Amino acid sequence: MPLTKIKTTTTTTTMIPGLSDARLPCFAEYPGETHEKGEEEEGEGGEEDGSVEVGTKRSQRREKDTYGNEVTRLARPLPVEYLLVDVPASTPLTPQFTFFTDDNITPFPVENRQVDGQVQEFNSLCTYMQQFNSDQFLEATSDFHLLLFIATMDMYPMKDHMLPLLEAIRNKDKQKASEWAQSEHWATVEQLISVTSTSSRPPQMSSFGNSSRTLPSVTAEGSGGIGVGTEPIANPPPDQALWTCSHCTFLNAADLAVCEMCNLPREDVEEYDEEMMRDLF
Numbered sequence: 001m002p003l004t005k006i007k008t009t010t011t012t013t014t015m016i017p018g019l020s021d022a023r024l025p026c027f028a029e030y031p032g033e034t035h036e037k038g039e040e041e042e043g044e045g046g047e048e049d050g051s052v053e054v055g056t057k058r059s060q061r062r063e064k065d066t067y068g069n070e071v072t073r074l075a076r077p078l079p080v081e082y083l084l085v086d087v088p089a090s091t092p093l094t095p096q097f098t099f100f101t102d103d104n105i106t107p108f109p110v111e112n113r114q115v116d117g118q119v120q121e122f123n124s125l126c127t128y129m130q131q132f133n134s135d136q137f138l139e140a141t142s143d144f145h146l147l148l149f150i151a152t153m154d155m156y157p158m159k160d161h162m163l164p165l166l167e168a169i170r171n172k173d174k175q176k177a178s179e180w181a182q183s184e185h186w187a188t189v190e191q192l193i194s195v196t197s198t199s200s201r202p203p204q205m206s207s208f209g210n211s212s213r214t215l216p217s218v219t220a221e222g223s224g225g226i227g228v229g230t231e232p233i234a235n236p237p238p239d240q241a242l243w244t245c246s247h248c249t250f251l252n253a254a255d256l257a258v259c260e261m262c263n264l265p266r267e268d269v270e271e272y273d274e275e276m277m278r279d280l281f
Contacts, residue, residue, distance in 0.1 A: 100142035105131050108146040120149050126193045138177040142169050156192060161185040195260065196253075 061075040101107075108128045109118035125146070132140040141147065147166070151159040161183070168176035180186065242251045243266065250261035258265050 099144055100139045102139075108143045108149065110145050111148060120145070122153065122155055122192070122196050125149065125153075126196055129193065135178075137181045138168065138172070138174045141165060141177065150189070156188060158185055158189070195256075 060072050062070055062072050065071050106128070109120050109124050110116075111120055128143075128146065129140055147162070147169075151157065151162055165177065165180045167173075168180060241254055243254060244251055245259040245262060245264065246267055247264045248259060248262040250259055252260050252266075256266070
């Protein structure tokens with residue numbers, strides 16, 4: 001295919017019908033630049049059709065060849081670099097928190113953040129609530145991720161009972177929040193926390209409600225008949241962190257005498273007590 005070198009020293013413009021005086025520049029002028037034009041490109045541009053003058057010019061880009069010289073080539077195909085854009089981030093530089101924040105309090109884990117190591121489970125609720133005192137129930141529940149968790153948790157969903165609590169948080173009404181903490185529904189959660197917690201120190205959750213109230217042995221609705229009024233083993237095995245229930249194969253904490261899932265007794269408790277007695281005597 002024969003090639004012809006053409007000087008490009010003018011700016012190509014386009015004439016629009018009805019706007020004969022409007023001259024719209026289509027590309028910047030590169031005086032002295034040359035590019036190679038094949039036979040298939042000859043005849044394109046400069047054609048006149050009545051009052052319409054159509055001029056075309058190929059998009060060009062500058063680059064360095066193998067010898068280090070800066071040359072101008074046709075932008076065909078268009079380099080990907082021209083398609084890259086910077087998307088501004090939506091995170092503010094100075095966030096304004098609408099919920100309770102404290103640098104000394106570890107916030108409740110965020111949902112769907114397993115990659116970052118943030119796992120929402122019932123043990124996370126136990127650990128989070130133990131950071132607050134008895135008169136800080138409003139501050140403890142003023143966490144969006146905590147509210148979402150207790151509303152949708154599998155063990156005991158509280159979505160249908162949280163409206164008074166949400167109103168107390170919105171109005172920052174500490175008294176109404178304390179009244180809701182004494183409700184039967186939150187008492188069930190407190191009892192679940194007291195059973196689930198594997199901490200050596202006693203949980204502080206029972207002090208959020210009435211301190212004189214005795215938490216009964218209850219069965220959580222929607223939890224599959226989980227018995228929560230169980231007593232822990234007096235002397236759990238020191239080298240055993242979890243034990244497997246022989247009935248449902250659920251892994252339980254070492255200080256539980258009955259299975260947390262099926263509420264059936266641990267079969268090796270009596271064997272363990274007999275073994276301890278033999279070691280002592």
